[in-house]
Amino acid sequence: MTRSGGIAVLAVLAAQVAAADALRIGDRELGEYLSSECVTCHQLSGRYDGIPSIVGWPPDSFIAILTDYREKRRENPVMRSIAVKFTDEEIAALAAYFGSMAPTTGSLAPKTD
Amino acid sequence: MTELTRRRFTAGALAATGILAAPAVARGKGKPRLVVIGGGPAGATVAKYVAKDSQGAIDVTMVEPLASFTTCFHSNLFLGGFKGWEQITHPYKLASYGVTHVRQMATGIDRDKREVTLADGTKLAYDRLVVAPGIDLKFDSVPGWSEAAAEVMPHAWKPGPQMQLLKAQLDALEDGATIVMVAPPNPYRCPPGPYERASCMAHVLKAKGHTQSRIVIIDPKDRFSKMAAFQEGWQKHYPGMIEWMDPKMHGGLKSVDPAAMTVTTDLETIKADLVNVIPAQMAGRIAREAGLVNETGYCPIDATNMRSKLDPNIYVLGDAAIAGAMPKSAFAANSQAKVVAMMVRGELAGARTFPARYANTCWSVIETDDTIKVGGRYEAKDGAIAEVEGFVSKPGEDAATRRQTSEENIGWYSGITADIFG
Numbered sequence: 001m002t003r004s005g006g007i008a009v010l011a012v013l014a015a016q017v018a019a020a021d022a023l024r025i026g027d028r029e030l031g032e033y034l035s036s037e038c039v040t041c042h043q044l045s046g047r048y049d050g051i052p053s054i055v056g057w058p059p060d061s062f063i064a065i066l067t068d069y070r071e072k073r074r075e076n077p078v079m080r081s082i083a084v085k086f087t088d089e090e091i092a093a094l095a096a097y098f099g100s101m102a103p104t105t106g107s108l109a110p111k112t113d
Numbered sequence: 114m115t116e117l118t119r120r121r122f123t124a125g126a127l128a129a130t131g132i133l134a135a136p137a138v139a140r141g142k143g144k145p146r147l148v149v150i151g152g153g154p155a156g157a158t159v160a161k162y163v164a165k166d167s168q169g170a171i172d173v174t175m176v177e178p179l180a181s182f183t184t185c186f187h188s189n190l191f192l193g194g195f196k197g198w199e200q201i202t203h204p205y206k207l208a209s210y211g212v213t214h215v216r217q218m219a220t221g222i223d224r225d226k227r228e229v230t231l232a233d234g235t236k237l238a239y240d241r242l243v244v245a246p247g248i249d250l251k252f253d254s255v256p257g258w259s260e261a262a263a264e265v266m267p268h269a270w271k272p273g274p275q276m277q278l279l280k281a282q283l284d285a286l287e288d289g290a291t292i293v294m295v296a297p298p299n300p301y302r303c304p305p306g307p308y309e310r311a312s313c314m315a316h317v318l319k320a321k322g323h324t325q326s327r328i329v330i331i332d333p334k335d336r337f338s339k340m341a342a343f344q345e346g347w348q349k350h351y352p353g354m355i356e357w358m359d360p361k362m363h364g365g366l367k368s369v370d371p372a373a374m375t376v377t378t379d380l381e382t383i384k385a386d387l388v389n390v391i392p393a394q395m396a397g398r399i400a401r402e403a404g405l406v407n408e409t410g411y412c413p414i415d416a417t418n419m420r421s422k423l424d425p426n427i428y429v430l431g432d433a434a435i436a437g438a439m440p441k442s443a444f445a446a447n448s449q450a451k452v453v454a455m456m457v458r459g460e461l462a463g464a465r466t467f468p469a470r471y472a473n474t475c476w477s478v479i480e481t482d483d484t485i486k487v488g489g490r491y492e493a494k495d496g497a498i499a500e501v502e503g504f505v506s507k508p509g510e511d512a513a514t515r516r517q518t519s520e521e522n523i524g525w526y527s528g529i530t531a532d533i534f535g
Contacts, residue, residue: 033467036162036451040444040472041521041528050524077504078474078521081490084502085470 026059026096027089034090035097037082046103055103059095066091144172145461148229148239150219150399152177152205154184154443155431156245157533158450163457164211170462174213174237176229180204182534183272185303186443187526190478192269192280193313194320201272203534222403224424241457244405244412244421245431245450246397247271248302248441254393255295257368265371266388269310270302282387283317289325290318290386293376295366296332297391300411302432302441304338305487307391309477312343315351316480328355329385331366331378335359338440339477339487345508346479396433403427411435416493417469418456419449428453436471437498439491445473447529471498476522482512484519 038054046055054062068074069083070091086094149160152175160175167173181204190196205214215237221230222242229237250268252260269279286292292314296307311328318326336359337343347355364379369388376383395401395410405412405421412429413422416437421427430436430453431446439445452469459466474488485506491498506518 029465030467032166033451033455033465034470036454037448037470037472039528039532040447041525043528043531045531047527047531048524049527050520050522051528078486078488081488081502081504082472084490085492 026092026094028093028096028100030090031093031095031097034086034094038094038098041078044101053103054098055101057095057099059092059099062095062098063091066094144170145240146172146238147174147241147243147457147461148237149173149175149243149245150222150229151243151245151247151397151431152179152182152214153245153247153431153446154186154529154533155247155446155450156243157182157205157207158447159243159245159428159430159454159457160212161207161210161533162451162454164207166454167458167462167464169211171458172213173211174215175207176215176217176219176231176237177205178216178218180216183276184443184530185270185272185306186529188269188272188276189306189309189313191276192283192310193316193478195313195316195478195481198277203530206535219399222399222427224403224426227426240426240461242427243453243457244400244403244427244429245433245446246399247432248394249397249401251393251395254298255366255369255390257370258390258392262369262371263390265374266369266390268390268392270297270306270391270394279387279389283314286318286323286326286386288321288323290323290327291383292326292328292387292389293383293385294328294330295369295376295388295390295392296330296334296337298333298393300409300441301391301394303475304440304442305343305475305477307332308337308339308343309479310389311355311357312346312351312477312479315347315354316478318354319351323354326354329383330355330357331363331376332357332359333366335361338475339485339505341508342485342506342510343477343479346483346485350480350483394432396429400429400433405429407435409435416496416498419453419469420456428457437491438489438500439471439473439498440475442473442475443529443533444475444488444525445471447533448472469493474525476518476525478519478522482519483515484522485510485515486518486521 041051042054046053069079149156160173164173181202183202187201217231219229220232227239267275267279269275367377369376374385396406396412400412407413412434414434419428419430421429430449432441448471458464471491476484476486478484487505489500489503491500
């Protein structure tokens with residue numbers, strides 16, 4: 001009884017860890033769909049023509065910046081309207097997707113402004 | 114029981130048990146087939162994304178006569194001398210994703226047989242069809258004007274020779290010239306387009322040192338997109354040059370006369386040196402002839418996925434569709450295309466689907482380093498695509514903001530054209 005209860009607890013813990021991982025790592029498939037919206041402006045190649053590259057960013061920076069737009073702590077109205085309806089899971093998914101890619105041109109450093 | 118009958122019976126029995134869920138199986142032709150009519154921002158984006166993401170599981174054919182596409186968006190920048198023709202012209206590079214580009218005009222859709230007929234008589238079978246023909250112009254919506262008259266009074270509202278004609282006419286004007294623009298009624302392609310165009314015309318005249326030329330806009334609407342920011346910009350950069358007249362002022366457009374180069378309203382007859390007639394618009398011919406439009410002349414769609422309300426095997430998107438609060442813009446078409454591509458992959462290849470997300474931004478150039486924007490986020494609500502967040506450039510914004518918006522506009526163009534065509 002105790003033993004099977006312990007297993008159940010472990011299973012629950014494992015499930016929670018998996019869920020937390022999913023949130024931290026992000027659902028790449030969801031990220032791929034959501035990313036199609038981003039690449040209208042932010043080129044997948046990482047090229048800069050007036051709009052910053054978002055390819056290859058560290059996920060933590062990506063999450064922080066996009067969350068700032070969602071919370072309207074950053075100014076650009078286009079990005080605010082893009083981010084407005086994103087859930088934390090969706091932001092994590094995007095961070096996972098773009099973070100997993102390497103730019104083929106240009107710089108990958110996130111801008112801080 | 115004959116072979117045919119037995120086959121029918123078997124198919125019927127399978128269908129009854131729900132086994133025939135996939136249309137490809139029902140048609141018995143191997144890979145499911147997607148046919149896309151139109152290679153503009155809507156059609157080319159769907160073709161590319163379905164081919165790219167299905168990795169060969171779906172047979173994708175795009176029917177588009179052109180080998181390369183000149184964009185309507187940023188064609189005003191060509192008119193204003195900001196960009197060359199080659200900078201707004203893009204060869205299709207979709208073959209590398211597995212898209213078969215059939216360089217013909219689609220002439221008909223047999224919705225019962227699920228076949229598209231091409232100009233040479235070839236028939237293409239489809240499991241799902243994407244109809245993205247853009248707009249057609251209503252040549253009879255302006256009295257005195259016609260398709261032939263457009264060679265004298267160009268519309269330049271579709272990519273190609275019409276825009277080159279308008280630019281040649283503009284560049285030939287001497288100081289003291291009068292330009293009349295006949296603006297279109299809603300709904301039409303590119304809501305801020307006429308007003309960006311007037312700005313780009315004024316930019317050319319100002320750069321040539323004109324002080325006496327004027328641009329008169331005869332508008333059937335009493336307001337327009339980004340109106341406050343445009344009007345402020347016109348006063349700032351081109352004082353006295355652009356005169357916008359709403360119906361209360363001109364009393365209604367009566368007619369144009371291409372031979373006399375006049376435009377007559379209820380108020381006056383204006384003798385012009387250049388007349389740009391942007392007429393009323395409707396969904397492209399093939400959508401109308403296939404019975405995909407309603408009484409508005411545009412195509413009703415399911416707001417959750419852009420599926421035609423009149424045929425479950427067909428998606429309509431871009432300028433031909435009734436997309437609720439979304440404007441008829443390249444950005445909107447590209448956004449809708451990604452929803453359609455996902456839904457098609459879900460239906461034909463069992464891919465995961467997610468709730469549709471729609472977005473738009475339209476940038477407009479007023480003058481060098483002075484660009485404005487309008488846009489928003491949209492989602493399906495009460496059966497229509499509704500705006501959930503919107504923004505528009507305001508009068509009085511500082512120069513740095515406008516300069517940044519100009520850079521964004523240029524960057525967006527590079528991004529979206531790479532996304533659509535390359």
